[in-house]
């Protein structure tokens with residue numbers, strides 16, 4: 001990266017001056033300092049993560065001094081009962097929440113693209129995407145107050161609150177790729193199905209749904225990653241003993257920082273990377 | 288001819304289609320009256336935007352008419368959805384299901400109709416053979432060529448044995464050679480299946496060569512319906528004559544009118560008989576427009592024939608030559624003659640006479 005951008009660094013200006021003056025189109029790479037800014041940006045993006053990953057393999061219990069290669073922190077993490085517990089909770093919460101969110105989002109996407117335009121459609125679009133627009137902290141506080149009231153009334157303190165909160169939060173992330181897929185889908189395919197005697201449900205079942213699957217899978221995976229990652233909302237909504245992996249890590253970091261955290265974070269990163277890569281492959285290949 | 292022998296397949300009366308409402312309302316079809324006979328190859332012909340697709344979509348059931356009635360096989364279908372009509376469509380962009388194989392595409396209609404597996408398989412095989420696609424039955428639509436997709440779209444629409452097949456410019460995406468092949472293929476399929484074809488095109492030559500009857504449309508109206516021969520030789524309106532083939536228009540004065548025929552005074556004063564379209568009965572002295580097809584005039588020696596002209600240029604087209612002329616009085620005139628090799632090309636600037644075939648003149652309305 002640094003090498004590629006370096007070629008367009010200010011030092012080269014004299015050699016490219018002539019063609020540049022003739023070709024008038026704006027090219028950001030010719031701005032002075034572009035190379036430096038690019039290198040700085042990539043450094044800030046990836047250096048901390050790289051250091052985090054490197055020190056997860058540190059034999060010494062330090063984040064600053066390298067004491068040789070070791071897998072002991074991974075071993076410690078795997079043997080930590082609490083880590084196992086919160087990881088499993090995080091995974092099933094993400095699975096359930098993004099599963100429900102994807103179903104709701106699919107219906108919402110059908111309801112906003114496969115009908116005649118109706119008054120208030122933009123409003124509904126905004127309502128569905130509320131979590132993208134309202135600051136998370138506001139949603140968190142609101143849910144805290146709202147759920148507290150329900151807890152007092154019903155006495156229920158189970159995982160339902162977290163599931164509900166995560167589901168609502170995941171809906172727009174699941175909705176966007178599904179809607180995008182529906183909007184680019186050739187509407188004449190559904191007409192052709194109707195023309196060939198398919199009832200509206202059959203047309204959906206045999207044509208729309210199979211073609212929508214990549215969008216649905218993408219939406220599900222995006223929702224899954226978002227739920228795995230949700231700290232603020234979870235922190236506000238969870239009851240005692242309902243820590244997820246991120247909130248557990250946050251709690252641990254307040255006390256003592258050992259490379260065990262690095263190991264957990266690295267595993268977390270690997271899982272997210274796998275899901276996001278799959279997401280991109282899916283949306284690119286068929287999109 | 289056919290429509291008197293066969294009973295009607297599609298009857299459209301007083302049909303109109305308005306998109307939108309209020310100030311933005313747009314009348315895409317107005318007051319369409321049309322009867323299409325069983326087993327007919329019927330063509331809707333007109334320039335882009337005249338409402339051909341809209342009319343087809345109303346027949347298919349994708350759009351509901353704003354007004355009027357639409358009967359298919361003597362059943363009123365206005366209000367019914369496309370899945371409740373014995374009509375199948377070959378879409379302009381084919382609209383093959385990309386996630387299904389060629390065979391699955393063809394079998395889709397029968398599957399939706401709930402036919403038995405064995406019947407579906409047999410029909411799919413038959414259709415694959417009919418369009419010569421058996422060797423590609425397991426391919427996906429993205430893995431076959433445009434011309435092959437076209438055949439699959441046809442087979443898919445024919446497989447449920449609809450009463451009517453609607454084809455929206457099915458050949459416009461094909462190159463010339465493939466198009467010619469598909470034209471005769473379509474005629475063959477129509478002959479073999481006996482299904483009524485409603486064919487949309489903006490290509491007048493395609494319409495003339497393929498159709499039993501043609502409806503010429505303009506701005507949401509049907510201007511004229513008739514056999515290719517009638518449409519070509521007996522256009523009722525200037526637009527129809529202009530849209531179909533090359534045409535010469537002459538402004539002339541009616542000398543004498545009697546029923547369906549009139550004597551008109553040509554530039555230069557010669558009298559010639561002209562046919563009048565039904566409904567147009569100009570009196571003596573009225574000025575009317577007559578149509579003369581380029582192949583209905585012959586070059587003769589100066590001073591002979593009924594018109595005098597000056598040669599401007601000749602354009603060679605292989606089988607025939609187009610001679611561009613100026614009539615006495617300045618009006619341009621194009622004459623077409625076959626290149627039999629017998630006649631020398633006239634020199635530019637030379638004076639010539641024009642003889643007209645009997646029945647060459649047709650009066651048109653505006």
Ligand SMILES: Nc1ncnc2c1ncn2[C@@H]1O[C@H](COP(=O)(O)OP(=O)(O)O)[C@@H](O)[C@H]1O
Nearest residue numbers: 306307313315334335336337338339340341342
């Ligand atoms: N759904 C629609 N809403 C508004 N106007 C439409 C709609 N469909 C077609 N039109 C208009 O109706 C006219 C006829 O269109 P169309 O039937 O597609 O013409 P053609 O197939 O002859 O080219 C066009 O001016 C088009 O813009």
Ligand SMILES: [Mg+2]
Nearest residue numbers: 339340341455
């Ligand atoms: Mg069209």
